[in-house]
Amino acid sequence: MKKTALFGLVLLTTLHTHAQDTDSVAIxxxxxxxxxxxxxxxxxxxxxxxxxxxxxxxxxxxxxxxxxxxxxxxxxxxxxxxxxxxxxxWVRGAKEEAYIQNGKQKITVPIAALGGSVATPPKGVQAQVIEVKSLAELEQLGTDKVKGKIVFYNRPMDPTKLNTFEAYGGAVDQRANGATFAAKYGAVGAIVRSMTTAHDDNPHTGGMRYGTGVPLIPTAAISTNGADQLSSLLKQNPQLTFFFKQNCETLxxxxxxxxxxxxxxxxxxxxxxxxxxxxxxxxxxxxxxxxxxxxxxxxxxxxxxxxxxxxxxxxxxxxxxxxxxxxxxxxxxxxxxxxxxxxxxxxxxxxxxxxxxxxxxxxxxxxxxxxxxxxxxxxxxxxxxxxxxxxxxxxxxxxxxxxxxxxxxxxxxxxxxxxxxxxxxxxxxxxxxxxxxxxxxxxxxxxxxxxxxxxxxxxxxx
Structure with a gap:
């Protein structure tokens, strides 16, 4: 029995090795x-x-x-x-326009309408800006501080994540749901930091969605360099305004x-x-x-x-x-x-x-x-x-x-x-x-x- 078992084991090992060799050659x-x-x-x-x-x-x-x-x-x-x-x-329409109005200074920044967003009024939207890092932070601010303003979501992708898809997953809720939360508290528009760890002037579009029971407000992504600039200027002048115009529509x-x-x-x-x-x-x-x-x-x-x-x-x-x-x-x-x-x-x-x-x-x-x-x-x-x-x-x-x-x-x-x-x-x-x-x-x-x-x-x- 021992010799039979040993022979069987040797045979199985040989067959397995042969199969692996065949697969290795095929691959x-x-x-x-x-x-x-x-x-x-x-x-x-x-x-x-x-x-x-x-x-x-x-x-x-x-x-x-x-x-x-x-x-x-x-x-x-x-x-x-x-x-x-x-x-x-969904169609984007004519290229978007955006600038920061800081006193007499007008600073153009790159934006891209998010897929599924509505257009701004024909003359655009201009309002003061409220910067937040999360949807929860926006909820804590409430209607009194948000109504009539443009919400600026500025939570970056976590650069310490080795898998960048994890970093993306940790930030993309702002893009997907930001407009709904902002509109819930009376915002007139939303701007979202682009989903990337790179620092450049390329705005990243992407899909967004509107919840039920809230106004549909225009929403765009701003490049990471633009987001950093806007955040820095807001610290110096919380009264500055942001203007953007986009022409998208859903057919x-x-x-x-x-x-x-x-x-x-x-x-x-x-x-x-x-x-x-x-x-x-x-x-x-x-x-x-x-x-x-x-x-x-x-x-x-x-x-x-x-x-x-x-x-x-x-x-x-x-x-x-x-x-x-x-x-x-x-x-x-x-x-x-x-x-x-x-x-x-x-x-x-x-x-x-x-x-x-x-x-x-x-x-x-x-x-x-x-x-x-x-x-x-x-x-x-x-x-x-x-x-x-x-x-x-x-x-x-x-x-x-x-x-x-x-x-x-x-x-x-x-x-x-x-x-x-x-x-x-x-x-x-x-x-x-x-x-x-x-x-x-x-x-x-x-x-x-x-x-x-x-x-x-x-x-x-x-």
Whole structure:
């Protein structure tokens, strides 16, 4: 019995080692293909330079839909289709104007209307300013001190956070909810410090929302340099005024699409693994890091597999989601589509953190699923993918969690992302070709392992 048990152990160890060697070779080939023959960078060049800004409902967004569908058809994917979604249609209008009136001194500062904001009156808004660092601080001040003024939210992202997404999460409530709180206490407008640790003159737009039962007041982001200047001058002269004018409006919802391409599974075609990013971008920029990079990487995953002649067991599907920036209609609509068609999504991988150097994947799933992925660390570590563990999946794939899908968020290095996020400088030139290609290969490697080994079942939320 002892000899039989020992033989069995040796056999299992040998088989495991052989499987690891096979996987190591397969993953290496994927990286070689991405780095030597990758198309993601040139695709990104076209998306950003020939199409440009792609806010949902815009002509640019529709051009991006048509072009990405064409790209996937030209690559010969087994199936390419559009999934219709109705999306918000907000337009910025003429460029914003803003200045600080400090006595006789007029100081121009850069601002950008927040997505979803209403316009100011045609002649703009000018009022005294009340500076706060939090929503709670504003509530303590109350109506007597806020009414008739412009609320200036000036809590910076925490520069001591090593993960800049944590810093972003700790500050973004001002942008999302600041207008509602300010209006509740009678403010006539709100100005929010840009969500970045950089000190520059680039205002960062982004989505905001209005609560019910309060007036809709105009809201804009101010650059970090502008915020610092305004704060400094307020300390010297609390009676100064701030003027801003913006011309945005919300039009009726528009028809748009998620763009979907897939390679059909050879053994379990009804089990789907998604790789995706969001095709829309804010109107100020080319949307290179946010999220042209993620979209092109996702298409590249399927291209790599086809180029290597890899025939997946399960269906591998690339999804270009529409309307992540100001509504998430694409992600919600895709999950509804999957549920309606009784599709089984084993896993979903989203790239929406920029095209920087790969660091790993965040996992949202059961302990058993996380444990399975941890077993693959030795295969992924040689490529710098050390950060594999609990984390966020991604906004667009998030709704799939209700159906028992394991979620994976691609994690590149986070240090530079918020220098570009939601700004006019998020351009093609800000993306490094090799970093982008390494990210695509990293996603392909994870998709390969998920396809080959699967995951323990999770229970869908009813």
């Amino acid at each position: 290496r080939k994927m990286y070689n293909e991405a780095l030597a023959n990758g198309k993601s960078y040139e695709w990104l060049r076209y998306l950003t330079k020939q199409i440009g800004p792609r806010l949902s409902g815009s002509a640019g967004a529709q051009k991006a839909v048509d072009w990405t569908k064409q790209v996937m058809e030209q690559e010969g994917f087994d199936r390419v289709f559009l999934q219709e979604v109705m999306v918000p249609h 009726p919802d528009a028809k748009s699409y998620n763009v979907v391409g897939e390679i059909k599974g050879s053994e379990r075609p009804d089990e789907i693994i998604v790789v995706g990013g969001h095709l829309d971008s804010w109107d100020l920029s080319e949307g290179a890091h946010d999220d042209g990079s993620g979209c092109m990487q996702s298409i590249e995953v399927l291209r790599i597999m086809k180029a290597l002649g890899y025939k997946p067991k399960r269906t591998i599907r690339a999804v270009m989601f529409m309307n992540e920036e100001n509504g998430l209609r694409g992600g919600i609509g895709y999950a509804d589509y999957a549920k309606k068609n009784n599709e089984k999504h084993l896993a979903a991988i989203e790239s929406d953190n920029g095209g920087f150097t790969p660091r790993g994947f965040g996992i949202v799933g059961t302990p058993q699923q996380k444990s399975r992925v941890q077993d693959w660390k030795s295969l992924l570590a040689p490529y710098g993918l050390h950060e594999i563990g609990p984390g966020g999946g991604g906004a667009d794939i998030g709704p799939l969690a209700q159906q028992g899908t394991a979620l994976f968020g691609f994690k590149p290095d986070s240090q530079r992302y918020f220098d570009y996020h939601h700004t006019g400088i998020d351009k093609f030139e800000a993306v490094n070709k090799r970093e982008l290609e390494l990210g695509a290969a990293s996603m392909a490697a994870l998709a390969y392992l998920l396809d080959k080994y699967g995951l323990p079942e999770a229970t869908a939320v009813k």
